[in-house]
Amino acid sequence: MAKATTSIRRQLILMVAAVLIVINIIALWSAHIYANRAAKESYDRLLYGSALQMAENITILDSQVFIDLPVSAFETLALSASDRAFYAIMNGRYQVLTGYKDLPSIPFTQLLQQSSEKEKFIPIYYETMYHGEEVRFVALGKRLLEADSVNDVFIIVGQTSDARRAAATEVSQMALQFVALFFVITLLLLLFVIWRVLQPLQAIKQAITERSPQELSPLEANVPSEVAPLLKSINYFMAQLDNTLSRLQRFTAEAAHQIRTPLAGLNSQAQNAIDETDEALRQKQLQHILESSNVLTGTVNQLLSRATLTHRYQSHPFSPVSLDHVVKETCRELVVWALERQVEIEYLGDIQVTIKGDEFALKQMLQNIIENAIKYSPKGGVVEVELMVMNELADASIRLQIRDQGVGVPDKDKEHIFEYFYRSPDNFTSGSGIGLSIAKDVAEHHDARFHLKDNSPSGLIVEVSFPQQKGLLYES
Amino acid sequence: MKVSCRLGLCLILFSHIALAGPAQSGRSIIFPSLNKQPKLEEEVLTVYGAVNHRVISPLFKAYQEAYSNVAIHYTESNTRHLYEQFLSEPNNRPDVMLSPAMDLQFKLANDGYALAYDSPELGRVPKDSHWRSELFGFTYEPIVTAINTDILAREALPQSREQLLNLIRSKNHLLDEKIGLFDIQQSGLGYLAWAYDGQQSRSYGRLLEAFGTHQAQLYTDTASMLDGLLKGQIFIAYNLVGAYSYQWTQKYSWIKTIMPTDYTTIIMRTAFIPRDAQQPTLAKRFIDLLLSPEGQHILANQSALTPISAKVKGPFSRDELNKLPHGIFRPIPLGLELLIQTDDAKKRLIYSEWRDAIQPELKRKK
Incomplete structure (x- = not known):
């Protein structure tokens, strides 16, 4: 309050x-x-x-x-x-x-x-x-x-x-009477003027109070120029809120759908497995159930991690994080999983850099980007992870690139790839479609820019640019 | 009852004396208290006045009815004597001073001898009848001329000063030594009325001349002048206080009282409480009574003095006064204007004019 x-x-x-x-x-x-x-x-x-x-x-x-x-x-x-x-x-x-x-x-x-x-x-x-x-x-x-x-x-x-x-005394008393009258009249007039001047604020308050909680359309009120910025801010905030709310709505609907569909699949697969008499077929069906269950677990995990992140954003202040260390650790953790899919992870760069941020969130971001890169890499492909300091522009920045050699993302899909549960129509890999959107959220939470570029000859480059932060060292 | 009998007795006794001789020196009259409760200690209210005690006694009676343990010591003398005595005997000052000589009373008040008293009754009397809550006017009395109609023969009664002059002219030597005047050098009221005439009237000089030529008789008090009029020692008495003259007219039909129709001077009898009064509380109560509707009613009904309050009814009320033939009423203002009457240089001028005309050394009658 x-x-x-x-x-x-x-x-x-x-x-x-x-x-x-x-x-x-x-x-x-x-x-x-x-x-x-x-x-x-x-x-x-x-x-x-x-x-x-x-x-x-x-x-x-x-x-x-x-x-x-x-x-x-x-x-x-x-x-x-x-x-x-x-x-x-x-x-x-x-x-x-x-x-x-x-x-x-x-x-x-x-x-x-x-x-x-x-x-x-x-x-x-x-x-x-x-x-x-x-x-x-x-x-x-x-x-x-x-x-x-x-x-x-x-x-x-x-x-x-x-x-x-x-x-x-008579003159003084007359003056006193006059002054008293003048005082009262002036005060009343000024009170009226003050009330009149402050009325737009009152009107805004009234307009907001009278609204239903769902109504987030801009406030329409004629206000003096001094109050207009306030009204503009309120309207901007409401537009943001509206946006956030509708995103949340869509997310909830989609999440429900994403969980209900695999559950329905699991249900029917399990039923089939019970009815199946052929042991070999039944084994195969059980295998399917396990895979579906894994996918569902992944989805639920990501949803939960997102919820956790959202909660962390509000409750955890930033602290100094050694970015190179986090990147290296994440790569190490994923290298076995990648090798299972015959994909190599290559870490490039030898700088040490510390930024202010949330270590857990940053790790989630890296995990999601790298997992995504591995998922879309062809067998025998290499995922390159590079951390570098850019001094080209007036302001230096820390840049992290994750490059894969997959099919890449067509330009028309690059805008949508961060939307929850979005998956390219011609994408058949299993996945929840939440990963990159979570990564982007984390990056934005750290004031970093999130870019998608094309790799050559094919593949996707995910680039996260952290702005320069004063007082923190980076050593080459 | 015994008390009131005794009171009545002394009133009769003194009224005789009062009319017989001039009130040159002070004469004391005691109004014993009506106290029937020996528990209450007797107190004495001392009053000095140039008001006939018979006239004022109903007021004293009313006062004593209200405050039965108070005895009143009243000393009566003429206005100038009263004034001089007040100044010359600082250890012998009364609780209340009553006098028709407004100028002398005013002078004393202006010089700081009067005690200020915001009487609650002041709201009921005209605004210009009191000054600084120190000097209180309580009557509204015309200055009149009384004529013994024996002199008129078949002629009409004069109504104005002009007609009076005509009458004197036509009677000529018949009026030698037959005009009565106040000795302005002895009587404060006489001087006041005469000096005021000097301010008001163009006939003043001719009157003085006429009075001189006819060797006017000089008196120091009203009673002896009226007595002279009655006995035929004089036929015309100029500038008398109306109250006494009207009483005479009522008694003796051949004595007529005239309020001159050119203008009629009005005087107020005034009262004040001296600053060094012994009994200021008793005196304040007396002033309250004097100005109250009750006191004013007594004046209009029993004292035969026209009260200052215009609301009071009675045979001597202002309403009745207005019904008599009169000229413009010219009240002598109760204010700083009165200082001119007490101015020494002015007095010397008026005295010398007066002496030149009337030669008091030869004509003055004791």
Whole structure:
């Protein structure tokens, strides 16, 4: 069972949520800063406006400062309904002309400096504690001109910050509400988008789940280009599976047939032998039974060996195998059997070579090829087995050839010779027809190429080319 | 029963005094607790007010019915005296301050002398009737003019300030020394109403001139002014609190009360709990009662004060007030605008105009 890594959907959602949270926090923070600044500025303007209105109504007559504060100055302050306000009008000698007598931290130095510079007065803002509350003040100078004398008065107006804070909080809260709404909507939209984007994968899964196990036709689904390779791979895999399955089916059918026919023959031959009264004939029939039984044994053995090989492929990892040794050993084992059929086996080549592979499987392959060569060799024929290293092409390879001097295989049959139970129509030798297909399977399992060539003047060359394998030595 | 009898007795006793003389200095009245359970310890709620004790006593009674172990010490004096005493005697501050002088009360609250209290009753009264949960307006009272109709002869009752000026002009010397005014230098409420007139009306200057020419009499409290009106010492009393004047009108048919139809100033009596109150909890309960529908109902039915709540029914409710002939109601806003009324420079200006016109050294009547 493949272990699932973190789901794409979850990763996407987490990332999207994280990005959104970061963006929203930044937005909130900016809104908060903006709200504070906006509130401060607007309430500072009210304060300044109030001071200006007071200044407007301060006049001088006969060196006497005349103050008639307008209601509007206080109405301006009253716009922040829940704040206390304090004010004082002072002259240049620190005397309070009207208003609060004990306002703290009045920036006299700055005011007097502005006063002495004869420039336009600019408002000075400052914050200080008064009556136990933080109060924001504005101090503004006003120049009173009369004949040849100049008199400056200072207007100080202050207000507690409840309204500013409330205004800033209100804006911040509005921003919070907006951001929260934005967050939810964006998240929902993105969840929808993610769902939409990942839907093709879901569709593929659905399509596969809904299929019957036998259905292996390609999946038809409209998917985005990113998912198309996946679909292609799945379809390719299914085609392979289909192929394998149908081969297996054919194999099973053929194997059943191959076993049933000789068994039926054996059955009838045995029956005949029982009924036979002539001892000589009966002996001959029993001989036939034995031969048929041998053939059947061979077939069953090969089927079993194939099954074994199939099992080994899945369970045995490759290990270093001395190929020349295996070849020589196989030749030795078959030489007696060959001589019985008056066929010689000749081993050519003197190289030592080690490849990575499955020794048992390789031996099965060699056995099958050589047995086959012996079977089709004429009496007195020679089967040549040669192992060589080819350096002709850019990549060196190990090549194994088994050459016989039989009738050979016509080109039209070369394609079919590896099919299970295939036997050339004009072939009368006993055999199961599995041998070469097993050999080819083993070769392919070792990434080797399997070739059939014509020998001259007649006969078949079976050539197995192993690719070069790094880190393994071959010595000449 | 014994207790309420005693209460009734002292009410009668003091009501007489209250009407007889000016309330210059504070006068204390004790409302003993109704405590019948000796287990409960008696507590004292101290109230300073520029509200006639007869007017406020139904509220005290209701309070004591709810909290029977509480005795109420009520000190009554005029608005300016109340303010000055509050500032000059920091060790002798009450648990509740009641006054119609909105500007003085506001100044104290703005300067941080008031305790903030988020009364649950605040939701039931108009939004602009309280400030910062510190100062609570509890009445809605017109500033009126009272006229002794004897002066009118066959002429129509004046309805506006303009008509009042016409009347003064036509009666001319008949009205010399026969116009009654609050001494704005002595009465906080008088100053508030007069300064507010200065902001509102174009007739303000001509009124002042007319009052000066006819050597208006100056009073420091409503009761003595109404008494003067009744006795024929004056025929016109300008800028009175409606509640008292309407009571007089009910009693004496020849005294008429007018809400000027050009505009009618509305004042709120306000209450606050001083920050250094001895009994803040008792005081908070009193504020709750004052603003509650029950307290407002008492004002509209027993105290003859128009309550701030517009929903309450009764002979002195806002509904009834609206039915009387009146001009545009101009409530004095309970807010920072009131600071202008307490501004020294402004006060000096108004005082000097006033003195120039009325010359109090010669005309002032004690």
